[in-house]
Amino acid sequence: MMANTAREEMLDKVRAALKRTADSSVAPIPATARIAPRTAGNAEAELASLFSEIEKLGGQTQRLENKADLEAALRELVATESIKKATLWQTAELKAWGVEDALRSIGVGIISPYASNREVAECDLGVTGADFALPETGTLVLRSSIEQPRTVSLLPRVHLALIRPVCLRADLHQVFEEAKHAGYFVFVTGPSRTADIELTVTVGVHGPKTLCVIALP
C-alpha cells in the first residue's frame, strides 16, 4: 500500500514538473536522436577487425581453416595455461565440434556446467560459443539459456570462445534487434580488467584472466 502511494506521488511530481498529465501524448523520438548504423565490410575484413580489437585488449585469437585442427589448438591451450579441469556450454554446435571428447582425450577433467557455482569456479577453463560478435569493438555477445549457462564464461580463469564468421554483425543495432527479447545477455570485450591501483592495467580481477577466441569455418 505504501509503495503504491509512493508510486502515485512520484509520478504526480514528475507530471507536475513537466506540466504533463497521465493522458498526455508522447512525442515521437526525434530523428536526430538516431544514428546511422555502421556498415559491414567484407567477411574477411570483419573477422580481421574483430581479432585485432580483441588482441589490442590482451585477448588471444586463432583462425582454424579446418575443424579437424581444433583438437591440436585445444591441446596447445591446455598445455600453455596448465588446464586440469574444464566446463563447457551444452550447445549443439560445441557437441558437433566434439569439444568435450577432445578435452577428455587430452586428459582434462570435465565438470558439468550444471554443477554448483563453487565447482564451476574451480574449473581452469570455460568453453562457450558466441551468439554474435562486433568487429568494431572486439565484442562477443553471449546469451543466457539452459544450454548456455552464464557462469561458464565468468567463473573459470580462462575463457575460450569458439565462434563462426556467421555470428558477425556490423553494429550494435543489429545485435539489439535480434537479442532484445532473448532475456539476459552479456557483452564480453577482452579479459576482465582494472586500472584501479595507480592506473596500472591489470587483467583478471574478478572475471577470466585469459580470453581466447578461436574462429572455425
Place this chain on the structure above:
Amino acid sequence: MAHTPTHIDFRANVQHVPPQMPPSVQKATAKFLGNRAGLVDLYGPDNWEVLREAGHEIRLHAIHHLDHYLTQLEEQVTQAGGHVHWARDATAARSIVLQIAREHNVKRVVKAKSMASEEINLNHALEEAGIQTLETDLGEYIVQLAGEMPSHIIVPAVHLTKEGIADLFHDKLGGDAPAEPTALTAIARARLREEFLAADMGLSGANFMVAETGTIVLVTNEGNGRMCTTLPPVHVAIAGIDKVVPDMPSLSVLLKLLARSATGQKISTYTSFIHGPRQSTEENGPQEFHLILLDNGRTRILKDEVARETMLCIRCGACLNVCPVYNHVGGHAYGWVYSGPIGSILSPQLLGTAVAADLPFASSLCGACGDVCPVKIPLPKILLHLRQRVVEGDQVEAATASPVIQAGVSAGTLALGTPWLYQLGTLLLPLVQKPLQRGAWLPNLPPPINRWTMVRPFPAFGADFRAWWNKRTGKPLTPKWLRNAALIAITIEVGLAIAWLLTRKRGDKK
C-alpha cells in the same frame, strides 16, 4: 564514510587537500582524456558531434516523457517477473532494501558500484542492521577498507598509492601484501571470489534502464557486476528515475558515448543486459529481482526548466577529467558522492542550495565541462543559474525579484528608452535626491533599494550630460532655442498625457 552532509564548505575542504591528491588525480584525468581524444579522432570529430547531439536528444526526450517511460519500464520489468519499488527519498529506499534483506534472511551482501546507493548511504544502514556489505569494484573495495570516500567517479582509489594499499591490505586482511598492482589485485580477487560465492544478496546500480524491454544495463570492466547479478539468489538494483531510456536503439548511441568519454575505451569489458530474475529458459541467475526507482530530489530538479538538463547525465566523469578546479583539489573537497562540475550542479539540487551553496562557485566557468559532456549538458549555464539560486533562494517557479524592484526596472527601461522622459528625469532627480544626498553619494536609500545601500553607497545623480558638455566647452550642444522648444514640447506632452489619463479614468467610471 559517506553521510548525507548538512553543510558543504568547499573553501574549507580545499584547505585540507593532501599534497599527493592533485598529482595522482591529474595522472588519471590526463590518461583518460588522452585515451578519449584518440578515440574521438578515430571516430571522426564530425561524427562524434553527431553522436553527442543524438545522445543529447535521446536523453532529453526520455526526461521530457519521464512519467511515460517509467510506467512502461515498470510494466516490462514486472512482466519479466521482477518487482518494482518506488522510493521517494533515501529513507524509503533504505527501508525497502532492508525489508527485502529481512525477508530472505540475508547476512552477506556483495555490491557492484552504484552511485545511487552511495547517495542514500545504504552500506551504513545495512551494516547497522548487522548485514555485512562489501563493495566489490576493486577501487571501491579499497576505499571501503580505508574508511574513505571515492575521489574519482571511475577510479575511486586514485588518491592512494600502491604502498598505501599494500599497508591497508596487510592491516585489514592480514598476510603478505607486496606493493605491486598485480599482486594486490590477486589478493582482492581471491578474497572477493569467496564473498561472491557465499553472498545472499547482490546489489547493483543501473547505467541505463530500457523502458521498451524492461532491461537493466550494467557496465563494468572487472566482472564484479556480472558476479553480483548472477551468483546470489537475490538481486536488488537501485537507480535514480533519471536512468530510463526509451528503447534499445537509444543504447546504441549511449553505450558508444559512455565508455569513450569515461575511460577512453571503445566499450567497457562487460556490459550486462538484465531482464528480470532467472527465466525458465535459463540455468543461472537470481531467483528474485527487485528494481528500486529512486526520487530523492530528482523530481525537484525536473521542476527547474533551466537546471533540468542536469538529469541528462550518464555519469561518465569526463567533466571531472577536464575541470581545472577538480584537477587541483580532487573529489573529496566536493563533500559528497558526486564531485567535479557535475557534483557542483547535482549536489546543490539534491541536497538544497543552502547545504551546498559553495559548489556552483567552485568553477572558473571556463566551459570545458560543457564542451566535453557526451550528452551536451549546458554545465556552465546551469552553474550560473544555480549561483543565482544560491543568492536569491530556491523559489525557482516564482519570480525571484520583488514586484517593487521589477516595477523599478521596468520604469528605468521606459525612461532610458524615451528621450523626453529621460530629459525630465535629469531635471527632476537631482532635486528629489537632495534630502538623501551626502556629498557625491547617497548612503541610505528607502526599501527595497536599501538592499544595495546596506552594502555600499549609491552614487548621486550628476548633472545631465548636455549641461556638463555645455559647461566644459562653453558651446551649447543643443542651441538655446531648441532646448527651450524641447522644454515647451515636454511640458505640453506631459500636460496632454495628464489630461488623457484624467479623461480615461472618468470614461472608465461611466
